[in-house]
Amino acid sequence: MQQKPSNEAGPGPAIILVEAQLGENIGAAARAMANFGLADLRLVAPRDGWPNEKARAAASRADHVIDAAKLFATTEEAVADLAYVYATTARNRGLPKPVVGPRAAAAALRGRSSAGQATGILFGRERWGLTNEEIALADAIVTFPVDPAFASLNIAQAVLLMSYEWMSAGLDGRITARAPVAAFDATPAPKAQLIGLMEHLEAALDEAGYFRTADKRPTMVANLRAILQRAGFTEPEIKVLRGVVAALERRHEKRRRADEND
Template sequence: MTSSDPSPAIILCEPQMGENIGAAARAMANFGLSDLRLVRPRDGWPNEKAVAAASRADHVIRAVQVFDSVEAAVADLSFVYATTARDRDVTKEVRGPVHAAAHLRALEGQGVRAGLLFGRERWGLNNDEIALADEILTLPVVPEFASLNIAQAVLVIAYEWRKAGFEAVDGGLPFGMPERSPPATKDEILHLFEHLETSLDERNFFRPVEKKEHMVRNLRAIFQRMSLTAQEVRTLRGVIATLEGRPNRPTKVKGPKPRRKSGPAAPADAEG
C-alpha cells in the first residue's frame, strides 16, 4: 500500500528508538507531511513509545507503512534524496535543504512522487542504500559536530519544504499581525495636541513661560514619530481626560482655556 499524498515520503531506515520515530512523526505533522515509512524498525511496529512521542500526530502514526527493505520502501517513488553528512565514495549531486525543498515542490507540481531517505541513529546510511537515491541532501552543519538526531533532521527539512510552498518569505504563519485601526488623520492628531497642551497649560507645566513654544514643538515631535492610529489617539485622549478627573474626554478642544488661578503645580521641563 502506498500513500496518495503528493508531499514527499519520509523513509526511516532501521530506526532503533520509538521515541525518535514519534518525534519525527510530530515534526512531519508540524509542517504538513504525513507519509512516514519505516524499514525494519528495531523494536517492531506498532510501538507505544513512538505513539507517546508523536504528541497527537495520530494521523501520521496511523498511516505508517513498514517495509523489509529500502528497495521496497522507495519502489513507488520516482525521485529520492539520501540524507547524509558524511563523505561518500558514491558520485552524486550534493544539495542543500533550500534547493532540495524547491525541487521537491517542483516535482509535486509535475505529479512526481518523491521521498527523503534517513539513516540509522548510530551510523546513518550505507553506500548501497545511498546508491538507490538520485541525489544527496545534506545540511550546513558545523563539520566538527555534523551528526543530527533523526527527528531533528526531519524537522529541518520538513520546515524548508513547507517554506518553499509559499511565495512570501514568511508565508504560512498561523496568524498575522492583528488588524490595526486606520492611521489617525491630521485633524485627530491636532486635536490630541490641543487637548494635551491645554491640560498641561492648566497645570503650569510650561515653565518658564518663555520656553513654552519650544517645549510644545518637542512634545508634538514625540507623538509625530509614533505614527499613531485613530484608536491610539482616542486612547491617549481618554488617558488625558482621566488625569483631568473628567468622566469622559471632550470630543474636541478648540484653543487653550484660561489658566486657573490656583491648583497643583508640577515643576517640569520638556526640553530634551
C-alpha cells in the same frame, strides 16, 4: 482531540526512516512531519518493531501520521513506487551524485510534486546513518550546513529541518526547481522498474562472464547502478533497455547451444 493534516502545503515527499532504533525518535519525526504538512511516513525494519507505543506517545497527537505509517522489510521496497529520492548524509561518500542543501532540495521536491511525481527522502540509522548501497538507490544527496566538528543530527531533527524547508518552499515563493518542460513525458520510472533493469542487466552480465573476479564484482555492480540511476530513465526507456538485454541473452543462449552441438 486528534489533529488533522493541513492541505496548505500540497502533496509532499515520503519520509523514509531506515532501521530506526528508538520509538521515541520515530514519534518525534512524525510530530515534525505533522507540524509542516507531511503525512507519508515509511519505516524500514525498525529495531523495536511496529506498532510502537513509545512512538505514539512521542508523536504528541500526530496520530494520523502514526496510524498511516507503512512498514517495509527493505529500503528497496520502501522506495519502489517513487520517481525521485533524496538521501540525507553528513559524510562525503565519494558517490557520483548531486549534493544539495535542504533548501534547494525542498524547492526541487516542490517542483517535482507539482509535476505529479512521487518523491521521498531517506534518513538513516541514529548511530551511523545510511549505507552506500542505500544511498545508491537515491537520485541525489542532501547534506545540512552543520559544524564539521559536530555534524551528527538526531534523526527527528533532520526530519524537522527537511519538513520545515518543504513547507517554507511552498509559502514564500522560493520554488526554483521545476520539472523540465518537454513535448514528451519525462517522468522518471518508479524505482521498482529501475531496480528490475539493474538486476536483469547484472544477471545477463554474470551469464556472459563480465564479472571476472568475485572480489571486484560489488564495486563493478555499484558503478553500473550509479550510471543507470543517474540517467533518470522513463518507463518506456526502461522497457527498451530490458528488451535490449533480453535480445543479448537470447543471442548468448543460441551461441551456447551451437557450441554444445559442435
